[in-house]
Amino acid sequence: MSVATAELGVDEERLPLIVTVGNPNTGKSTLFNLLTGLRQKVGNYPGVTVERHVGETTLGGRRVQLVDLPGTYSLSAHSPDEMVAVDVLLGRIGDLGRPDAIVVVVDASNLRRNLYIASQVLELGIPVVVALNMVDLAESRGIRIAAARLAEHLSCPVVPLVASRGKGIDALKSTLADTLKTNPVPFVSFSTTIRHAAAALARELAPAGEPLDPYEVERALIDEGGYAETRLQQRFGAAAKAALGGVRAELATGGSLAALDARARYAWINHAVDGVETRGAARTTTSDRIDRAVGHPVLGTLLFLLLMAAVFQSVFAWAAPLMDLIDGAAAATSDWIKATLPAGAIASLLADGVVAGVGSVVVFLPQILILFAFIIFLEDSGYMARAAFLMDRLMRWCGLSGQSFIPMLSSFACAVPGIMGTRVIADPRDRLATILAAPFMTCSARLPVYALLISAFVPARSYLGGLVNLQGLVLLGLYLLGIAGGVLTAFLLKRSLLRGPTPPFLMELPPYRLPNLKSVLYRMWERARMFLVRAGTIIFTVAIVVWALAYFPHWDATTQRFAAERAQAAQTLSGEELDAASADIDHREAATHLEESLLGHIGRAVAPVFRPLGWDWKISAAVLASFPAREVVIAVLGTIYAVGADVDAESPGLVARIRASEWPDGTKVFSLAVALGLMVFYAFCLQCAATVATISRETNSWRWPAFAWLYMSLLGYLTAFVVYRLAS
Amino acid sequence: MTLDQLEPTHRGRVTALTAPAGLLQRLMQLGLLEGTEVECIRRAPAGDPIEFRLLGYALSLRRDEARFVQVEAVS
Numbered sequence: 001m002s003v004a005t006a007e008l009g010v011d012e013e014r015l016p017l018i019v020t021v022g023n024p025n026t027g028k029s030t031l032f033n034l035l036t037g038l039r040q041k042v043g044n045y046p047g048v049t050v051e052r053h054v055g056e057t058t059l060g061g062r063r064v065q066l067v068d069l070p071g072t073y074s075l076s077a078h079s080p081d082e083m084v085a086v087d088v089l090l091g092r093i094g095d096l097g098r099p100d101a102i103v104v105v106v107d108a109s110n111l112r113r114n115l116y117i118a119s120q121v122l123e124l125g126i127p128v129v130v131a132l133n134m135v136d137l138a139e140s141r142g143i144r145i146a147a148a149r150l151a152e153h154l155s156c157p158v159v160p161l162v163a164s165r166g167k168g169i170d171a172l173k174s175t176l177a178d179t180l181k182t183n184p185v186p187f188v189s190f191s192t193t194i195r196h197a198a199a200a201l202a203r204e205l206a207p208a209g210e211p212l213d214p215y216e217v218e219r220a221l222i223d224e225g226g227y228a229e230t231r232l233q234q235r236f237g238a239a240a241k242a243a244l245g246g247v248r249a250e251l252a253t254g255g256s257l258a259a260l261d262a263r264a265r266y267a268w269i270n271h272a273v274d275g276v277e278t279r280g281a282a283r284t285t286t287s288d289r290i291d292r293a294v295g296h297p298v299l300g301t302l303l304f305l306l307l308m309a310a311v312f313q314s315v316f317a318w319a320a321p322l323m324d325l326i327d328g329a330a331a332a333t334s335d336w337i338k339a340t341l342p343a344g345a346i347a348s349l350l351a352d353g354v355v356a357g358v359g360s361v362v363v364f365l366p367q368i369l370i371l372f373a374f375i376i377f378l379e380d381s382g383y384m385a386r387a388a389f390l391m392d393r394l395m396r397w398c399g400l401s402g403q404s405f406i407p408m409l410s411s412f413a414c415a416v417p418g419i420m421g422t423r424v425i426a427d428p429r430d431r432l433a434t435i436l437a438a439p440f441m442t443c444s445a446r447l448p449v450y451a452l453l454i455s456a457f458v459p460a461r462s463y464l465g466g467l468v469n470l471q472g473l474v475l476l477g478l479y480l481l482g483i484a485g486g487v488l489t490a491f492l493l494k495r496s497l498l499r500g501p502t503p504p505f506l507m508e509l510p511p512y513r514l515p516n517l518k519s520v521l522y523r524m525w526e527r528a529r530m531f532l533v534r535a536g537t538i539i540f541t542v543a544i545v546v547w548a549l550a551y552f553p554h555w556d557a558t559t560q561r562f563a564a565e566r567a568q569a570a571q572t573l574s575g576e577e578l579d580a581a582s583a584d585i586d587h588r589e590a591a592t593h594l595e596e597s598l599l600g601h602i603g604r605a606v607a608p609v610f611r612p613l614g615w616d617w618k619i620s621a622a623v624l625a626s627f628p629a630r631e632v633v634i635a636v637l638g639t640i641y642a643v644g645a646d647v648d649a650e651s652p653g654l655v656a657r658i659r660a661s662e663w664p665d666g667t668k669v670f671s672l673a674v675a676l677g678l679m680v681f682y683a684f685c686l687q688c689a690a691t692v693a694t695i696s697r698e699t700n701s702w703r704w705p706a707f708a709w710l711y712m713s714l715l716g717y718l719t720a721f722v723v724y725r726l727a728s
Numbered sequence: 729m730t731l732d733q734l735e736p737t738h739r740g741r742v743t744a745l746t747a748p749a750g751l752l753q754r755l756m757q758l759g760l761l762e763g764t765e766v767e768c769i770r771r772a773p774a775g776d777p778i779e780f781r782l783l784g785y786a787l788s789l790r791r792d793e794a795r796f797v798q799v800e801a802v803s
Contacts, residue, residue, distance in 0.1 A: 073757055073758060074757045076753060076754075076757065078750065078754075109784060110783065110784045110785045111784075112759060112783045112784070113758060113759045113783050113784075113785060116757055116759075141784075143784075223753065224749040224750070224753070225749050225750045226750070226753075256749060256752060256753075258749065258752060258753035258756070259745070259752060259753070259756060259761075262753065262756035262757055262761060263756070263761060263762070266756075266759070266761055291769075291786075295769070295770045295779065297772075297773035298773075300773070301773055385788075388788075389772055389777060389779065389788050390772060390773065392772065392776070392777050392788075392790070393772060393773075393774035393775075393776050393777070394774075402777070402788075502792070504750070504751045504754060504790070504793050505777065505788075505789075505790050505793070506754055506755070506758060506787065506788070506789060506793065507777075507787070507788045508785060508786065508787055508788075509779060509786040509787070509788055510785075510786075511786075
């Protein structure tokens, strides 16, 4: 009884739902942000990884819920990803319910293609408002649209807007408020024949009592070979496919039902637009002029290479002063703690575990911010699509398409969003090959490892009057190595396990736009927060665990033995001799404690495996500890060397401590050969629990992540071995 | 003539499509259907893909996809 009442209560309280739909690059997200503010909930739709943006606003004194669908050119779905739009509009996503109104965002400078999806949405029997966006851009191109007459043709309200400057938002809000009150359903229908056939087929296919939306059947009928058809087939078996084929042949004798449908829609669109759109003489826009340079075969390729080189040089050069600042602050805090607190486990935990561990990861935040500033700017400006245009031929050589370029490029920041971004790739084989190649791209977590090893072992030599430096070149080399690993992996997979026909590659090249500073900063902050949260949880936890492994058991017997030695030295020696002797005793005491520690035991147990790579047990232990998240290696090395090295020396920093590390016979552990081998190991090895989990979810199996992990780890080990042998 | 043979700066009008089902629908939904005027803007450095302008926007197609679109020259 109480449950029933509660359910009824929820139902009564359900906020009216408004969904925004539209083509990519129409300013749809900008409009959504304007309507809801930045306080939106971002999550995923169940079963797929399409981002789900939900927000709330007040319309005419009434709270409403808003959902932003991913940008799409039509409701014809070719993948589970694209099917989300249909499912939301049909109210098939459990907690959302059926929409009460739909806002179709339309680019005024590109009306005909944008109205295609409007023609599909207008048929759903749900109130529609068309938001005619970017009317300023259209006018600058000599395009004028009579909104009122367009509204008559579409049988729904049309509101002109400039979302980027907030113009027309109030009009859109009041129109939506009216729409929710009066509930006007548009009367647009393209083929009643298809509609009736779909309804009949739905009744025939679904057993009594089982719900099947006739619109889903309509989509399956029209979108031959699409995802709606696949889903019906999964649900009702091969009979469904045969039935669909039969109805199609009946409705489109000798032709294609999809083609008939598309022709009918464009005929309707042309009829509507001819009367309402006036076009002046075509003008060459700034965007066209930029494209002439960017699209030039020699100039454009040069520009692309220059841009990429500039990104990597600046990530290294510009971040340095900020990194020094953070480094200095962490060291000062560490020293202050040791000077203030009595020596013992607590002081060591705070100074060597907490501050040293987390500080040495946070120090790389400046580099990550600079890298993301570039990536977001390239994306928002429209250059990313040109890069895909430029790279398609090259990507196809390894069996992929320009579509794989964007997920791969995102993987330079982090493989997790990159792998999730592969959902846009319609072809399952291409998608899988991209997923397995993406973790090779140099992600932001590899950057700190490279930065540390490069600044420790690669001389800071400059060439061409300081324009190019050797450290930057080595970093560029490591990025290229990652690309080569990914490309070769995709190449081999597409010629063996994932062989198949080539899928189509159709891509819009949007006009160039100056990115909105506020949105670039907001997204940079989002990335920085994600990195910091990760640094603050996983890395912090690992830092503390590793500190504990390195500190305990901390035998009293050892401490007492060295205390006795120290007392003896104080009696027999004096002056500089005493100082030297106590420093030596301190050093040996720390080293003994570390050797006796749990980490020391584990490190020594696995060290023989890594001995062929030139690693000692400290490196082996650090590498093992970083398998859950590779950036952890910095924190672990920081902890190991802060605990094990000469703690009382004038805080020489991790770089100096690593450089000074020695084998028992006095030779240096870290040579250039070991450092290069270690960098190559980190370039290839899959040390990221989040990536493994994402691959598992995206491929819906444990086979592929297991394959990726084994393949990449073995490749890392073997190449590190070869590089070490060749370089030493 | 097929669309991939259209030289940069030249224009053509679509007369027929010979693509298989899935590709055919995608091409038509993007506006590449009988009667649409298309201008070839440029080819990528390797000659593939090709950038076209139609209905006021720019679209990139591969040679292998443009081949399925029959066009007649427009002066």
